[in-house]
Amino acid sequence: MGIELGVLKIERKILEKNDEIAHSIRGLFKEHNIFTLNLVSSPGSGKTSIVEKTIKECKEKFRIAVIEGDIQTDLDARRIDASGIPVVQIITHGACHLEANLIRDSIKNINMKEVDLIIIENVGNLVCPSGYDLGEDHKVVIVSTTEGDDKPLKYPAMFRNSSVLIINKIDLLPHLHSSIEELEKNALAINPSLTIFKTSCVSGDGINEWCNWLLSKMKKQ
Amino acid sequence: MGIELGVLKIERKILEKNDEIAHSIRGLFKEHNIFTLNLVSSPGSGKTSIVEKTIKECKEKFRIAVIEGDIQTDLDARRIDASGIPVVQIITHGACHLEANLIRDSIKNINMKEVDLIIIENVGNLVCPSGYDLGEDHKVVIVSTTEGDDKPLKYPAMFRNSSVLIINKIDLLPHLHSSIEELEKNALAINPSLTIFKTSCVSGDGINEWCNWLLSKMKKQ
Numbered sequence: 001m002g003i004e005l006g007v008l009k010i011e012r013k014i015l016e017k018n019d020e021i022a023h024s025i026r027g028l029f030k031e032h033n034i035f036t037l038n039l040v041s042s043p044g045s046g047k048t049s050i051v052e053k054t055i056k057e058c059k060e061k062f063r064i065a066v067i068e069g070d071i072q073t074d075l076d077a078r079r080i081d082a083s084g085i086p087v088v089q090i091i092t093h094g095a096c097h098l099e100a101n102l103i104r105d106s107i108k109n110i111n112m113k114e115v116d117l118i119i120i121e122n123v124g125n126l127v128c129p130s131g132y133d134l135g136e137d138h139k140v141v142i143v144s145t146t147e148g149d150d151k152p153l154k155y156p157a158m159f160r161n162s163s164v165l166i167i168n169k170i171d172l173l174p175h176l177h178s179s180i181e182e183l184e185k186n187a188l189a190i191n192p193s194l195t196i197f198k199t200s201c202v203s204g205d206g207i208n209e210w211c212n213w214l215l216s217k218m219k220k221q
Numbered sequence: 222m223g224i225e226l227g228v229l230k231i232e233r234k235i236l237e238k239n240d241e242i243a244h245s246i247r248g249l250f251k252e253h254n255i256f257t258l259n260l261v262s263s264p265g266s267g268k269t270s271i272v273e274k275t276i277k278e279c280k281e282k283f284r285i286a287v288i289e290g291d292i293q294t295d296l297d298a299r300r301i302d303a304s305g306i307p308v309v310q311i312i313t314h315g316a317c318h319l320e321a322n323l324i325r326d327s328i329k330n331i332n333m334k335e336v337d338l339i340i341i342e343n344v345g346n347l348v349c350p351s352g353y354d355l356g357e358d359h360k361v362v363i364v365s366t367t368e369g370d371d372k373p374l375k376y377p378a379m380f381r382n383s384s385v386l387i388i389n390k391i392d393l394l395p396h397l398h399s400s401i402e403e404l405e406k407n408a409l410a411i412n413p414s415l416t417i418f419k420t421s422c423v424s425g426d427g428i429n430e431w432c433n434w435l436l437s438k439m440k441k442q
Contacts, residue, residue: 072376127292
């Protein structure tokens with residue numbers, strides 16, 4: 001019991017410290033007029049592909065930099081690097097989520113005067129990253145159609161703490177038994193204010209709508 | 222820095238305590254001649270479907286009980302309950318993995334004299350459950366083909382700590398760009414002693430091979 005209480009106390013301290021750093025990063029982003037996204041999802045939902053498509057569609061319209069969070073390997077950072085966009089790699093060496101102090105350290109490698117949008121790709125994990133503010137404007141949760149339609153009910157914190165949901169891999173829908181309507185219904189039951197996009201990085205469906213929304217949000221900033 | 226050190230120390234204490242409890246559960250399982258699996262994967266890889274198929278294929282051959290680990294909802298436990306098999310639900314209320322003390326408590330609800338196999342379905346998370354021994358004979362990692370072929374490299378601990386890999390949803394392979402050969406190669410690069418099965422819970426492919434392996438292991442016990 002002593003151990004569990006100790007963990008709870010330290011977790012609260014870590015979250016408080018994280019929120020404090022996130023608050024200061026958010027101020028820094030605002031100061032430089034930088035819009036920021038924190039992409040969260042299960043492994044393999046297509047986060048990196050969404051980042052690649054967003055870069056391709058938007059890089060002529062605004063200047064983008066990417067922060068790649070991975071437990072191991074720089075495979076994703078290399079994919080982004082091929083787009084000719086500044087990318088900073090964070091390897092967590094086993095840790096299951098990114099924290100604000102890692103973002104604070106990594107943005108030292110980004111020329112903030114030359115960036116309009118920073119996309120943070122979190123570690124693939126539908127649980128642990130949900131509680132950690134990274135100073136972003138929007139937490140964007142990505143779910144692929146192949147994961148089934150019950151995920152918002154089973155992993156509610158991530159859907160509650162995100163403001164945008166991207167339902168990815170819609171090209172596979174004809175081959176699946178899960179229902180995209182049911183998935184949307186379940187997501188909105190957890191968080192009625194979610195903005196929802198339906199995308200395929202294979203066919204390109206929905207990428208335009210997503211990028212238009214992004215552009216409109218950035219203009220309003 | 223003080224906080225991080227504190228966390229490391231407490232994490233070590235938790236893991237030590239977990240291993241101690243797991244050791245005692247393992248003894249209890251052996252005493253009752255019960256074979257145990259700990260199923261781990263990302264959300265939506267098909268763990269519950271694999272459990273359902275295993276029950277359907279094997280329930281005439283040996284007596285099965287299931288422990289369902291979920292962050293929220295009893296959706297999976299209800300699916301298993303429909304198979305007519307004893308099922309115990311653990312809801313973690315936000316926690317990202319099962320620990321041995323939860324298994325110790327939940328097996329009090331299972332009549333150990335009337336069970337040959339206990340299947341533990343862990344929380345959907347390819348990171349955190351990897352370090353927690355639950356007293357099982359085999360940790361079985363499930364990856365669906367739709368998650369891409371690079372997951373063993375990006376989430377190595379889970380593949381290193383498992384003895385069996387099930388590559389699920391092989392019916393979707395014709396519609397994907399990822400390579401099952403590459404996935405196998407990457408998994409074996411991380412853990413050369415992995416036993417690999419390729420399954421589809423839609424077509425039923427590979428379920429027979431998986432169940433035959435299970436039966437052969439249980440007979441040897």
